[in-house]
Amino acid sequence: MPLDYNHQLTVLRDILSEHQLDCCGTVSECEQIERLAKSLLANDEVNSQVKQILPHIYAYGQGGKYSADLNAHISAHQGQLADWVNGLS
Numbered sequence: 001m002p003l004d005y006n007h008q009l010t011v012l013r014d015i016l017s018e019h020q021l022d023c024c025g026t027v028s029e030c031e032q033i034e035r036l037a038k039s040l041l042a043n044d045e046v047n048s049q050v051k052q053i054l055p056h057i058y059a060y061g062q063g064g065k066y067s068a069d070l071n072a073h074i075s076a077h078q079g080q081l082a083d084w085v086n087g088l089s
Contacts, residue, residue, distance in 0.1 A: 005043045009050070012036040012057070013088040020081035024071045025064065033061030053087045056080065 003011065015033055019025045037058035040046050046054075060077055067073040074081075 005040060005045050008036050008040055009046075009088055012040070013085055016057070016081050016088070017085050019074045020078060020085060023075050023078070025074055027065055027070065030061045030064035030070070034058055034065065037061060050088060053084055057084055060084075 012033065015025075015029050015036075019029070037054045041051060041054045041058070060080070064070055064073045
């Protein structure tokens with residue numbers, strides 16, 4: 001059974017929060033961030049404020065997936081991660 005958009009937001013917020021707190025992550029988490037952001041962007045039930053930050057979150061996931069140093073990528077986005085977690089709350 002697919003996750004509804006509230007659960008998708010929760011999972012996305014949790015992953016981003018872990019990246020923010022731990023300053024590390026995995027390529028599979030970045031791929032999941034991409035999938036969740038893409039799915040939420042296509043969902044008409046998601047409010048417009050959330051939809052404004054989702055492209056940035058998608059780009060972050062994509063950048064992390066292809067980064068030679070994922071931990072440096074995460075560290076470079078610490079301020080944005082905090083903003084995104086708050087924006088998804």
